[in-house]
Amino acid sequence: MRSPDHEEHILFLIIFTILVAISSLTHPSGTDASPGIKPSENVSTDGRLTPAQAYAAEVLAYLLKITLGIAGDPEYREQWRLRGLNEPLDFENVVETMTETDKNPLDLMVLDPNILDLTTVLYHYDKGLSLYEGDYGVTSIYPASEFIAIRLLLLKMMHNGEKVSLSAILARENLLRDPALEPTVEDLRAMNLTAGEFNFLRQIIHSKPHLLHYLKSPSLTKALWDAGVLETDPLVQQKLSQSGYQGDACRHLTGSDQPDAIRIAFIPSMTDEFLHGEGAAPYEKGDFEPTPFLLRAETMLAREIEAATKTCMEKELFSPKMSQFPMDESEWEVAWARIAREYLGFYAADERPYVVYPENAARAVGEICQQADFSVIILGSNVYKSIFFDQRTDSYPAVSWIYVDITEIRHLKGDVNLEAAACFISKGITDRILAGQMNVPIMPPVRMNREPGLNQASSPYSFHNNDD
Secondary structure, eight states: OOOHHHHHHHHHHHHHHHHHHHHTOOOOSOOOOOOOOOOOOOOOSSTTSOHHHHHHHHHHHHHHHHHTTSSSOHHHHHHHHHTTTTSOSOHHHHHHHHHOTTSOGGGTSOOOGGGHHHHHHHHHHOGGGBTTTTOTTSOOOOBOHHHHHHHHHHHHHHHHTOOBOHHHHHTTHHHHHOTTOOOOHHHHHHHTOOHHHHHHHHHHHHHSTTHHHHTTOHHHHHHHHHTTOBOOOHHHHHHHHTSSOTTOOOEEEEEOOOTTSEEEEEEEESOOOEEESSSOOTTSSOOEEEOHHHHHHHHHHHHHHHHHHHHHHHHHHTSGGGTTSOOOHHHHHHHHHHHHHHHEEEEEOOSSOBOOOTTTHHHHHHHHOTTOSEEEEEEOTTGGGGSOOOTTTSSTTSSSEEEEEGGGGGGOTTOHHHHHHHHHHHHHHHHHHHHHTTTSOOOOOOOOOOOTTOOOTTSTTOOOOTTO
């Protein structure tokens, strides 16, 4: 076990090297970056989907997993696994159930209030996926009848242990699009669908043709794979390999951009705080633009994290066990400003929105902003309600990221998760300073007196601002 003297020696080394490092710094040449807007890297794997629809497919994939009972709030999962299971594969009945006043939509879906804000995000990027075709005058959690019908088909397949061939289905687009064509026995066998299942699927596609393009989305393929309804074939394996966020990057937002700085990444997930398609031709890059509200939220979040990090480091440096060090409060304020400029940098992955939740976070965070030491996943308003979090495994300290609601950022001061993350960042900064100053000779400790008005100049360890 380490002795108290040994721990005090380590603390002395930390504070001494911070003082030496900071006093030797020159003015940083860079200034805070203006937010700026860069073109989106969001490229649909299917050229017939716009970038906004390609993103909607990612949100839809997560919503599909919730409505099949394999994700979301555990309170509702069992209900989702059973609701509508005994209903017939009758598309007209599905439409009537979802739209007629004398029918009850809850025969086919669960009244799960947790998905309300998630569906709002979905409809923002593709109005056609809403039961009300994106009529924002009507607030509803109900997706389009076609989505409910697909869920019903998948639910029965899951219950019966059936797996379909996605390759065979996509190879027969002409059969799905043309009601005059009849599939052969060989066609049905290749797809592993009954005649009734095929006709049901064809009615869905005929009602909303672009859903066929959604079935080509890697994220939808991943959701269907997770549901256990797809046969393994080269096409499925290829799409699974494409379902991540390879090639995406963060832009420098503010603070240090030095290679030895602690980098904090902001990743917007499942949020409608992106404008899309305005003035941009369909099927091209550059279809997303972060809203002013999101840009302000990122700036505010950077300030909150910096303030919390400063507080954590300050508590350590000015604790009773550190009382031998000659730095008063005014010197600390100057020192911290220099520390933050040199060792704390913020980055934003806001060229497009993402879909990040506990089950895919490890892969997604690593791919979206590979240079980050710590990430903050910014969720759309109340979207966190649709996600099940296990605090033991899904956020810091178990992993190097936390989740925040975009509307709660202004109230984060004093938040226990933010404070814990700030102390992690504080330790990282200290470690970086130490790593860069290991050749600094260790000097004997001297007495610190933080009372105002006392002259500290006679101490060889007083802070000197080289800029003066």
